[in-house]
Amino acid sequence: MKNLVIGLFLVAFTITATAQDKMKVQTVNFEQTMGEFTQKSLTLSEGTYVFNVSNNNAAPEVGLVLIEAGKDGADAKNHIKDAYVSKMVTHGNTESSKPVTLKKGTYKYFCPFNKTPQYTLVVK
Numbered sequence: 001m002k003n004l005v006i007g008l009f010l011v012a013f014t015i016t017a018t019a020q021d022k023m024k025v026q027t028v029n030f031e032q033t034m035g036e037f038t039q040k041s042l043t044l045s046e047g048t049y050v051f052n053v054s055n056n057n058a059a060p061e062v063g064l065v066l067i068e069a070g071k072d073g074a075d076a077k078n079h080i081k082d083a084y085v086s087k088m089v090t091h092g093n094t095e096s097s098k099p100v101t102l103k104k105g106t107y108k109y110f111c112p113f114n115k116t117p118q119y120t121l122v123v124k
Helices: 002-022
Strands: 025-033 041-044 047-055 066-070 092-097 100-102 105-110 118-122
Touching: 025 041
Parallel strands: 025 047, 041 118
Antiparallel strands: 047 092, 047 100, 066 105, 105 118
16 A cells, blocks of 8 residues: 555656646847847747847837747737737846747747847747
8 A cells, every 4th residue: 555655656746747847938038239139040949938038229119029930920910929028128128928838830030119120930
């Protein structure tokens, strides 16, 4: 009986540990300067990410738009809304997105307020 209890505990612990590993949230830091992101491309593994966006005198307010490659970034219905920062990023400040789970594929990121190009984010 004691061995059964220990066995059940180990199974429960293993399941919990595996679930926690899958739920790890990683942070990606972006910096914007006038008209551009300083990070021109990015390759990540599948997983969940929070995006921090810093405004280094880029524009009075900046943000982040993330879309799947091939979709129209001007159409808000294509935006991955959880990747939006919690509020517009003012000069000298940093704001964060909600956690975003990314699957394998190619994405584009940009800021319409700072008029940046669309940069490539690849998830392998």
